[in-house]
Structure formats: C-alpha cells, structure tokens
Amino acid sequence: MSDFDYIIVGAGSSGCVLANRLSADPRISVLLIESGGKDRSPLIRIPKGFGKILGDDKLTWHFPVRPIGPSNNVEEWVRGRTLGGSSAVNGMVYNRGSRADYDAMESLGNPGWGWDTILPIFRKIENHSLGADATRGAGGPLDVSVGPLVEVSREFVDAARGLGWAVTDDLNATDDQRIGPAVRTIKNGRRVSAAHAFLRPVQNRPNLTIAVNTTVERIVFEGDKAVGVQARTGKGRATYTARRETILSLGSIATPKLLQLSGIGDGSELRRLGIEVRVDSPNVGRRMREHRCVSLQYRLNRNVGYNKKLATAAQQALTGIQYLATRKGPLAGGAYDVVGFFKTSPELDRPDAQLLMAPFSAAPFEPGKELGLEREPGMQAIGYVLRPDSEGHVTITSADPDAPLDIDPNFLTSDHDRRVVSALFRTMRHLFEQSPIADLIVAETRPGSAVQSEQEIVDAALDHGYCGYHAVGTCAMGPSDDDVVDPSLRVRGVDGLRVMDCSVMPTMVSGNLNGPAMAMAWHAADLILSGA
Template identity: 40%
Template structure:
C-alpha cells in the first residue's frame, strides 16, 4: 500500500495535520494510522462527565501507563493516562482550552526555534479556534475546534471563584486574552454541550477521499532506504503489513510513544539502542530525554451538601434525570467537564508570569479518580507550571507494542517541591475564604494545622501528574535537538514529528490547544514543501467512495 504521506498517531497533532493536509493537498493520498479504535460513537468520550470514567481506567481508549517508582513520591509509581483512539488524549481529557503564556513561546524562539515566537504562533491558534464568544485580536471564531463556555456550572465552582477573589486574587473571564493571571471558569472544547475532540473538529463528518484512517493498527518501526524514511511496518489483526510513503512520514504518537518509535527504528542514544539489539541508524542522544510534566497536588474536602457530584443515595437519585436532559439538550450536570474552574497565579508578585495553576473540581477526585469515596465533596488541584525536574522515556523492549519505561523523576529538583508547598498554602487561603469555609467539611489527607514538614510528606504521598508530558523529542536550533524548527528529524530525511514531544519547554497551561497549533503550523510547513517542488510520484487514490476512508 502506497501513500504520499503517512501520519502515525491520530492524536491532537495527527488529526489536525491529517485534516488540514488533506484539504490543502487534494491530489495527495494520506494515511492516518491509529493504534486504538474510532471514538465518534463512544458515549463515555462524547459525554463530558465521562472523563471521570475514561481517565482512571485502562480501556480501549486509554493506555493507562505507569511510571517507574518515583523517589520523590515516596517510591510510588505514578499514573499516566494517554488517549488511545482517534482523537488521542483530546478524546479523554478534561476539555480545558488554554494556550499557555505568550512569554513561553518567546522563550522557544530565544532557544533557537525560529518562527515559534508568540507573534508567530498566535495566527495558528486563531485559525484553529471556533470560539462561540466571537473573534477578536486574541481569538478566532471560524476554526474547526469549537471553544465554548460551560453549559453547566456547579454552585461550588462558583463559590470557589468567589472565595479566590475574597482571598485577594483577581477574577479573569478569559485566560487566553490580554492577561492570563487570575481566577475564573475555563472555556472548554465542547460543541452543543458534547466533547469536541480534535477528531470531531478536523476529521469526523467530512468528506475527503484522499484521507484514509487506519484504526486498530500498531506501527512497529519506520522503514528507511539508506537514511530516508520510506515506509512503516504495522501490525493489525495479527498480520504484519508494510505501508510505503512517496513524500514524508510524520510521527504524531505523543511524548511517550513517539520517542519509543524513533528508538525502535534505530534513532536514539546509541548505547541504549544497542543494549536492546537495535541497529543504530542515527545516534541521537536527546531522543527520550528532557521529559517535563506538570506535577500536581490536590486538597480534597468532603461536605454534607449533595450539590457536588458524588456517591450517595440522594446523589444518585438527583443524577438519573440528568441523562435525559443531556441526551435531549446537551445540557445539565453531564455536560460538565468536572474541572470547571481554576486559575493562574503567581507565587511572588515580582514574577513576569504565573507559575502556578489551579483546577477546581466539584467532586472528590482522589488519585485520578481511581480511589472512590462515598459521599460528596470537592477538590482543589495546584500544579507547578514550569517544573525544573527532567525525566526520561526509554525502551523496555525493542517491540513497540510493549509499553515504554516512563521516568518523570518528579521532585528530582527540590525547587519544584518548594513551589508546590507554596501553591498548597495559596490553595488553603482560598479554601479558608468565607464563600467556601461557611460550608464546612473535612479534608481527606490534609488539615489546617499541618506543619511544613507534614505538608511536604503529604505532598510526596499524594502528588502526581496533571497529564501534560512534553519535550522528549525537543525542537531546537542546536545540533543535539531532535527536530529542527521545521519539525524535521535531524540526521535523516523524509521524517517529521508533530506532537507535544517537540515542545522545547513546558508551556504554562494545558497542552491540548498548543498541540493543535503545532499541527496547524505543520500542515503549512509540509504544504509549502510540496508546492515548492518536492518530488512526489503522482497520487493513485484507492477507490474508497465519496467520504473519508475508515480502514
């Protein structure tokens, strides 16, 4: 099977690139390969509160990875949910739409990523965005990714925002506008009260005969002709197949699986590849290095009110009619993304941008919701936006079907723990403000009288990721960077990477929207390369009818 372009991974970067490239180059055949299933008819994916089920469980749509034992977390193994299915992690995330701070992207440019400063990337954010509030200098309203205000706001989420204002933090109705700092409700990637995954935004419901989506297929390695990427070896239905690419191959498998696939294909740290019996095609020491992730700590508080989502006889009785409301109108409690409100705060007023992020959940979310509690309550998450700790992704096996070894090395730089302690103190000031304090309640693992040492021990015993791993195939202008600013893999030809692994640093916010931006920019880069005379054999589309082929 031959295609002009082969894209590996139907996550946020891959779906964006596939849809845009298919429209931009209608004469080119494109294969989008995904290890998981289609998600367009999955109720738990499309119903926003389904996030409470799909994130904590290893399902067909969630890899449910575990990290190595983390010394900084008291020897615990961290949990790393990652989307597995068309839409990738955008099909299982909390749908929060944030971009990070403009200074984050200016920092990328200073690191040698020419063309990735804030003024460069803002047009791609606006191009992707279909914001229901309308367009302005910061936002777009005509893009495929629908961005909306929540149709349901829990009373406790409103109380959190008011409590934060009472604690001295300013309200902010738009974290993606002129100023990121403050507290308020998040906008979400939802359409008509239902999840707008990147697959729904860019792929589903569109007719593109030149785009073939191949699901339930795992890519084992990239095939090379000399040092030119020429195809991929996949396995599906127990059978191994080869797909050939006439123009380019793009890896978009995410911060864990993209470096894994590079290493399985002979690109990575030479000694590590040789230890697994893999012939070294190109010695790239930084593949799988520089892993950065947002480490997060949660204060959980049980309350007597049944307004927060929870487990009780009264709560269940209250929830049952909500299924009808959601099915008919896309409204009600089931349209909630659970993490409805939050904010971006500075630990010190002299900082040039926020260094802490809050997520408020009107539910008891403990250990990624893997630990269930009877009753009702709420959870206030706080995470370090620009952690200094760096981890790795390495191989457990030369077989790409075996999970990689993920070692975030949380708190290996003690400054991250110091900042999270300060973040927990800020969170407590908000919880102690009148709008929340008057509702009483009892905290699960923390209490107001904790000493700093006790708080540090509690954080080490309960902190974990808030799901934003990046930088394992970092972009840069230096020779050690894995990809150049055009997203081309160094040391070989015909191969690019388009996912969060190329981010040189972790942006100050949720990473789904920035990954979509990368996909938008990649489509333009590849389209320009094609129009500038890249030699590609004439496309020979398979006969697949009028619509996108769903293989």
C-alpha cells in the same frame, strides 16, 4: 493502496490537524494511522464520561511508571487510544499558554514559533462561544465554550476575588493573574475532540485514508531516508510507503519509543538491546517535563456540588436521564469548573502556578480504574507548577515493541519545583480559608492540616497527587546537533521524517496542552507544505 505522499502516525490532537491540512490539496495522498479503533463510544461525546473512559483499555493506553514518592506508588499514565487520541479522553480544559511561552521557544533558536505566529492560528481554528475579538476566534473548526458555574464554584471564585485576583470569563484573554470558569472543548453539552473538529469534516476525502487498529512497530528506511512504516494490523503485518515524508504524532511517550525501536536514540542503550543504531541521538526520550498535581480536598456542610448526583450508580442513572433530555447538568461539564493562574511570589512578572477546582470530591484513585466520587458532600482543587524544570525520561527496555517502557517521571526534584509547589499549595489552602467558600467547609480531608512543611507538601504531592498527563520535551526541537528535531521538526540524521506532537516542545507551555498541540500542528502543516 499502500503508497502515499505523507504518512501520519497517530490520530491525536496533532495528527488530526495534520491530516486535515495535508489532505486539503486533492493531489496529495495522506495516510493517517491510529493504533486504536474508531471513536464510536457514546462516552466520548459525554463530557463527564471521561471518568469511565480512563479505565477502559480499549480506549486508553496505560503506561506504568517508576515508583513515585515515599510510598513508592506505581502509577499508570493514561493516553487516548482511539481517533482523537487523548483529546477524546481528556478533561477538555482549553488553555493556550502565554505569549512568553512561545516567545521563549523562539528565543531558544526555533524561529517561527513565537506568539506572533501562533496567536493568529488559535484565532483561525477557534469557534468560541464568546465570539471573536483581538485574542480569540469564531467560525473555526474547533468549538470552545465557557460553562455555567454552580453555587459552590461561584463562591470559590468570589473568595479569590476577595484576595484581589482578577475574575474573567475568558482565561485565555490575558496572561496576568486571574481566575474564572474553565474554557472547555465542549459544545452544547458534548465533547469536541480533535477528531470531531478536524477529522470528521474531511474523512470522506478520496485522497485521505484512515487506518484504525493499526500499530506501527518500525520506521522503514532506504539508506538515510525514511520511506514508510511497518505496522501490525488485524490481518497481520503490513508495510506502508511514504513518497514524501513520514510524520510521527504519537505523543511524548510513544513517539520516542518508536524512534528508539527504529534505531534512533542513545547509541549505547540501543546496542545493549541489540538494535542497530541508525542515529546516535541521546536526547530521544530525555528532557521530559511533566506536571505533578498536588491535591486539596474538603468536606462540606451542605449537600452542594456533584457528589450527590454522581456518587452511586442509581444517582448516575438519574443524572444521565437529565443529560440525555437536556444536554445539561453535571455530565455536560468538563473535569474542572474553575481554573486559575497565579503568582506564588508578588515580584514575579507572570503566574508560575495553576489551580483547577471541581465541585466534587474524589474517592481514592486506583490506577487503571474509572474515577469514583465520595458519597458525602465535598469539593477539591488541584494545583501544579506551570513550568517545571525537573526532567525525567522515557526509554524502551527491549527490541520487542510490546515490552514495557522505563518511564522515570523524576517529579519535583529541582529546588525550583519544590519551592513553587510548596508555595502554590499554601496559596490554595489560604484561598479555601476565605469567605464565602470557607463558610461551606467542615474540614480539609486531603492531605490534612498536619501537612505544613515544604517536605511534607512535596511528599503529599508525590504520594496523594496526580500526574497532569502533560509530558513534553522527549523529542525537543532546537538548533543544536544534540536536539532531536530541528526548528522545522525534521528528525536529525535522517531525511523524510518529522515529529509533531508535544514531545517537540523544548519547554513546558503554561497550562493544559491540547490546544497548543493543535495550534502547533497547524503551523507544522505550513512548514511541511512549504518544504521547510
């Protein structure tokens, strides 16, 4: 069968939700296309397995970006390449963003995307280990939990409490300055990806077809209407037809790429590459915002934390045996144990910075390699500007779908971002100077005490920090003719084509984006089914 009512391209956080919702009516046929394979790797279900997954090109895409920072480092941005997409390979932190984020989207001319619409969706999809209340849900398909904290993590939280930060078990219950154990998409020591939550329960529906190892290369048009896609499969090339709509859910990198390859983008650039221009839409791939993480790392005076249990292959094996027997221990937790949201200036009306703390210290990271830990005892924290306004871009370099992209992160170029990253770094460093966490610290090992000025902090973030893997805005929605999609997520200039992934966010949601992508996709399904 090659004819369907709806085609969804990309089986990540948004695509799995859309496949679930659109196929609920047995009269509607749905094709979900994923370029990667089935999510059968046992490492996907082991939460700490993400450290090895990130270097596996069978499960992840690696997109090189333009050189970053004074050292001109070439990083690779990682995205999931399997059912579940990046929700199958991420750090499992479940933040929802704040009321002000969604209300801001609505105020920009996107009716129906405000908090009063989105909060009930979060409550509907969640199955929270803390139970339901006015701000969270229980009984939904997405398992969410709060993990236990080891000694060093508890002392870090106590140090923040001493500075007046509110300590909470549910970081999503308030938008105020706060700190507490990370909320994670984990249940009983196992990762819960979008595929496990939304796709597995419905995968046997006769009206839902899931095509893996299938890479879409072009959108097919008849006149101004998108009628399907051309794809490369293990058996050759194939064309799939959508009677109603095609929905792109490939993420903020691959969605603009596919639009540009299909003739929707900056007309002058497309013509230069020999691509017929279907819609001159210069903001396709533009307006990209991304989190740049600045890192602090410390040597400890006692062998607490996870380094001892995870630094070597032998230690990993012993810890793995413990995990298989109990589903507990270091392997059962997400990327970070503690998350905090804080203000870099007291007069602000809400937090503008986020930190994430882990009871381990990382060995120097090599792009495309699995994450490693130091053998000596240590701990680390990263922090980033919650709502950066520096803008980068994603652009194809050829009409060949396999050609590399031109990705310019353009990190920390605005005065706002430079000021806030400097202030948040100083706040994090001040936190580590407080008892009881300070009593465990021997020295700051990264970036080092010599880093003091704003420029030195910015350089440290660029040279020794990390990408948050939270890109947004490359197909941003809005009411203007130059916005790539309209408030109903329809691609301007053509019919039968929508986008639903983080690329449609016109502003950055405060925090990690897996949860927001799923909730927004739930609302997108309502729009699609209503014919909006």
